[in-house]
Amino acid sequence: MAASQGSSDTPVNIDALLQETRRFEPPLDFVANANVRDATVYQRAHDDPEGFWADAASRLDWFKPWDRVLEWNAPWAKWFVGGQLNASYNCVDRHTKTWRRNKAALIWEGEPGDTRVLTYRDLYREVNRFASVLLDLGVRRGDVVAFYMPMIPELAIGLLACARIGAPHTVIFGGFSAEALRDRINDSKATLCVTADGGWRRGNVIALKDVTDAAVAQCPSIEHVLVFQRLGPDVREVAMEEGRDIWLHEAAESTTRRVVEPEHMESEDPLYIMYTSGTTGKPKGQMHTTGGYLTGVSLTHEWIFDLKEDDVYWCTADIGWVTGHSYIVYGPLANGATVVMYEGAPDFPDKDRFWALVEKYGVSILYTAPTSIRTFMRWGPRYVEKRDLSSLRLLGTVGEPINPEAWIWYNEFIGGGRCPIVDTWWQTETGMIMISPLPGVVATKPGSATLPFPGVEADILDEAGQSVPTNAGGNLVIKRPWPAMSRTIWGDPERYAATYWKRYPGLYLTGDGARRDDEGYFWLLGRVDDVLNVSGHRIGTMEVESALVSHPAVAEAAVIGASDAVTGQAIIAFVTPRGGYTPNDALTAELKEHVVRSIGALARPKKIYYTAELPKTRSAKIMRRLLRDIAEGRVLGDTSTLLDPNVVAQIKDQYEGNEG
Ligand code: ATP
Ligand code: MG
Numbered sequence: 001m002a003a004s005q006g007s008s009d010t011p012v013n014i015d016a017l018l019q020e021t022r023r024f025e026p027p028l029d030f031v032a033n034a035n036v037r038d039a040t041v042y043q044r045a046h047d048d049p050e051g052f053w054a055d056a057a058s059r060l061d062w063f064k065p066w067d068r069v070l071e072w073n074a075p076w077a078k079w080f081v082g083g084q085l086n087a088s089y090n091c092v093d094r095h096t097k098t099w100r101r102n103k104a105a106l107i108w109e110g111e112p113g114d115t116r117v118l119t120y121r122d123l124y125r126e127v128n129r130f131a132s133v134l135l136d137l138g139v140r141r142g143d144v145v146a147f148y149m150p151m152i153p154e155l156a157i158g159l160l161a162c163a164r165i166g167a168p169h170t171v172i173f174g175g176f177s178a179e180a181l182r183d184r185i186n187d188s189k190a191t192l193c194v195t196a197d198g199g200w201r202r203g204n205v206i207a208l209k210d211v212t213d214a215a216v217a218q219c220p221s222i223e224h225v226l227v228f229q230r231l232g233p234d235v236r237e238v239a240m241e242e243g244r245d246i247w248l249h250e251a252a253e254s255t256t257r258r259v260v261e262p263e264h265m266e267s268e269d270p271l272y273i274m275y276t277s278g279t280t281g282k283p284k285g286q287m288h289t290t291g292g293y294l295t296g297v298s299l300t301h302e303w304i305f306d307l308k309e310d311d312v313y314w315c316t317a318d319i320g321w322v323t324g325h326s327y328i329v330y331g332p333l334a335n336g337a338t339v340v341m342y343e344g345a346p347d348f349p350d351k352d353r354f355w356a357l358v359e360k361y362g363v364s365i366l367y368t369a370p371t372s373i374r375t376f377m378r379w380g381p382r383y384v385e386k387r388d389l390s391s392l393r394l395l396g397t398v399g400e401p402i403n404p405e406a407w408i409w410y411n412e413f414i415g416g417g418r419c420p421i422v423d424t425w426w427q428t429e430t431g432m433i434m435i436s437p438l439p440g441v442v443a444t445k446p447g448s449a450t451l452p453f454p455g456v457e458a459d460i461l462d463e464a465g466q467s468v469p470t471n472a473g474g475n476l477v478i479k480r481p482w483p484a485m486s487r488t489i490w491g492d493p494e495r496y497a498a499t500y501w502k503r504y505p506g507l508y509l510t511g512d513g514a515r516r517d518d519e520g521y522f523w524l525l526g527r528v529d530d531v532l533n534v535s536g537h538r539i540g541t542m543e544v545e546s547a548l549v550s551h552p553a554v555a556e557a558a559v560i561g562a563s564d565a566v567t568g569q570a571i572i573a574f575v576t577p578r579g580g581y582t583p584n585d586a587l588t589a590e591l592k593e594h595v596v597r598s599i600g601a602l603a604r605p606k607k608i609y610y611t612a613e614l615p616k617t618r619s620a621k622i623m624r625r626l627l628r629d630i631a632e633g634r635v636l637g638d639t640s641t642l643l644d645p646n647v648v649a650q651i652k653d654q655y656e657g658n659e660g
Contacts, residue, residue: 024411024444026420030393034440035306041438045454052455053079053483056299057291060085060334061094063264066291070481075501075508076488077481078268079292086262087271087294088164091333092127093262095120104338107312107361108153111200111344118153120336123160130154130161132257133248137224139192141166141263144273146190146222148172148181148212150199151343154228154248155319156329158194163271163290166263170273170285173320174199174206175618178214180640185219187285188273188490193219194248196228197238202345205231209238226251267291271330273490274322276428277619278641280511280529284499285490286322286428294334296432296484300453301331304422304436305365306394314340315367315396316354321619322428323398326484327367331432346372351379355387366414367396367424371556371620373406373414378555378578381413389414394439396422400621401524403546407446425449425524427510429500431484434458435522447546448521456482458522460514465504473515473525473538478508513540530624532561533569534602541624544605547598548573551591553581558614558622559605562631570606572631574614574651583610609654613647630655 031037045052050069057066057080066083095101101121108116118126139145145162147169149155155171162169170188172181185193195212198205209227216222227240228248240247271290275283301307313332317323332339340361346354354376358366376384395415402410402423411421420439426432434456435449442450452458459467460474468474485508489496503509513525525531525540532539541559548557556576561569575591577583588608596604615623618641629636630652639645 022445024420024446026439026441026443027418030306030420031440035308036303036438037440039441041454042451046457049455049457049480053295056455057083057295057483059298060090060291060294062291066267072481074506075497077292077485079289079481079483080267080295083267083291084264085267085291085294086164086265087290087330087334088127088131088160089262090294091160091163091330092120092124095336096124100336103336105333106153106156106339106341108341109343109357110152111203111342111348116153123157123333126153126157127160127164128258128260129252129255130157130248131164131260132255133226133251134161134165134167134192135257135260136251136255137192137226137246139165139167143167143192144188144190145169146172146181146185146188146193148174148176148193148195148208148215149228149319150174150196150206150208150230151318151341152196152199152228152230153341154196156333156341159272159319159325159329160333164260164262166265166269168270168272168287170275171320171325172275173318173618174208175320175643176641178211181211181215182218183640184275184283184285185215185222189221190219191221191223192226193222193224194226194228196230198231198236200344202348205236207236213239213241265290268487272325274325274428277321277617277621278638279617279621279623280527280625282638283641284428284495285492286431286486287488287490288431288484289487292483292485293431294330296482297326297331298334300433300436301327301337302335303438304424304433304453305367305396306439307332307335307337307365309336311337311364312340312362312391313337313365313367314342314357314361314363316342316346316372317367317369317398322431323367326432346375347379350383352383352386355384355389358389358392359387362391364391365394365396366392367398369399369620370397370402370406371400371616373397373402373410374549374556376414377406377409384413389416392416392419394422395419396424398424398426398433399619401526401542401546402447403542403549404446405546405550411446420444423447423449425512425522429486430478430482431486432482434478434482445521448517448523450521452522456480460516460522461504461507468515470518471515473513473531473540475503475528476510476512476514476522476524477504478510513538527624530560532559532571534561534571535567537602539571539599539603543599544571544573544595544603547595547603548575548591550598551594553577553587554591555579556614558624558627560624560627560631562628564606571603572627573605573608574611574627575608576612576614577610607658609651609658611647611651611654613644615648615651616643617641618643627651
């Protein structure tokens with residue numbers, strides 16, 4: 001026996017479940033009531049994509065109708081040309097004209113347990129007041145506003161206030177360093193930075209204002225810093241620089257406008273800039289525009305999450321990522337949904353906090369990330385079982401490929417076996433979900449994001465640009481423009497064209513590898529940069545990692561290829577063991593055999609290293625490129641978005657110790 005079976009939480013016999021339930025049909029009672037029950041939408045959208053997207057755009061309120069649905073001059077797209085609208089009007093005002101004015105728009109809980117509920121009418125008042133403050137500070141249409149905030153309602157309110165006056169926003173995740181904040185502000189040339197005196201994370205104060213001060217000292221474009229009082233002077237006193245820094249509550253108190261008329265924005269006017277996670281290199285500032293973006297996120301949110309009027313919807317992402325922009329703020333609020341927002345950590349005060357929130361607010365739709373699900377698995381089901389999760393009816397995941405074990409655990413322990421799971425593939429660049437089941441009509445398979453959304457045409461190409469045969473891996477591309485696509489990299493159109501549109505002219509290169517099974521389902525294999533080439537065979541990192549994680553001793557795994565004189569590349573695995581398992585040579589041998597049994601001898605890892613944590617971005621994606629840099633003895637590449645530099649240093653020491 002390689003390792004002791006110490007964990008009392010080993011949940012279910014995953015192997016048996018995987019054998020039995022490769023395919024999950026949507027539950028019948030779910031289908032009977034689903035928003036999309038008719039699979040002919042796929043064909044309709046395929047036959048007339050512009051008509052399909054024009055219908056989708058009609059769900060929004062436009063001040064002026066568009067003249068042309070699409071102008072496409074690859075790689076430059078313009079959607080709903082000539083149309084005018086305002087995102088804040090669509091997310092707020094129009095709901096206050098119906099009974100929804102008294103519907104909860106945001107249900108917020110702070111980490112210490114304080115709560116706020118804002119109806120759509122409350123949101124309307126707050127957004128107008130915030131917009132008025134922005135005008136008082138001299139912010140005008142076209143000026144960029146940076147946000148460096150905790151997960152509090154004022155972040156969502158601030159974004160909508162910017163949208164109201166036509167000022168593009170750029171949100172920098174509140175966990176980033178002063179350097180990362182400075183670089184993004186300087187890249188975007190923001191004139192105002194909105195921050196807070198702090199926030200709560202795992203019981204500790206996050207000193208956002210101090211970091212902001214350090215950053216903006218080197219940001220010549222910044223004129224003012226607007227500060228929300230989250231903590232107050234009893235918790236933490238912050239320095240305010242005379243003339244530059246303004247308290248939001250004081251400015252809101254003294255501003256005189258009650259209503260700020262929403263600007264009539266052109267459909268193609270910028271709504272925001274969002275930087276990618278930097279998993280594969282230097283972050284890229286994606287520019288999203290107004291009409292097409294709002295159309296895409298609104299439709300996908302309603303169809304993929306099967307949104308109903310009385311749903312309580314919770315996306316656990318931070319608004320600092322694109323997921324939070326599209327599926328906490330713009331999609332759900334455009335749809336008049338009730339959105340739960342939580343400030344803090346999932347394990348504070350205890351590891352059942354998420355499930356306590358689901359129970360307390362009756363959350364019915366939950367959208368989270370595979371990396372979180374693997375963490376919950378590691379903690380064990382006892383934290384879940386303490387709570388009543390019977391309000392849940394649909395689950396979603398995003399951010400990384402979900403390994404089948406995590407999928408099944410999510411289905412069993414969170415969904416109680418009754419909730420469809422939507423595995424949603426998309427990117428900062430795509431703005432909206434691109435590959436995902438429609439939960440009323442598409443059967444799911446653990447580990448597959450299933451099918452492109454109606455109107456999205458995806459393909460998998462080989463090096464020569466031909467579609468690959470069934471089950472062969474290749475480059476995932478999108479063959480037609482879609483309304484929520486990024487229009488450019490902020491200030492660097494050449495880089496945009498070169499990164500995404502040059503490899504296959506006129507087609508969007510996602511940078512991800514994928515294969516398609518005999519039913520046409522898409523299986524994401526990981527990033528193309530990460531794909532392994534062993535003796536001329538291409539193996540996805542995802543496949544080997546998923547095999548490793550299916551062993552009961554393994555909580556998480558990252559796999560890379562390091563150059564090898566014999567095989568071209570040798571597979572090196574970095575493994576985080578589950579609680580109760582002690583790494584030793586016997587376990588290493590067993591894991592190697594386990595991979596061989598699951599995939600084949602070619603995939604046998606040459607070396608396995610054990611590590612308490614894997615290097616991740618602050619958006620929780622595994623940064624394999626840094627592991628490759630370590631394995632090949634290179635200087636580490638861009639580490640500005642790395643969560644914890646110590647993790648990499650420790651792995652480096654261990655690696656070099658072993659090699660030498
Ligand atoms: P950078 O582009 O700077 O390297 P990034 O790609 O990590 O950073 P994001 O836009 O946040 O930045 O992440 C998008 C990527 O996340 C996708 O390209 C894909 O690799 C991965 N991803 C997201 N959702 C899924 C999913 N459901 N299944 C598989 N992979 C996913
Ligand atoms: Mg990317």
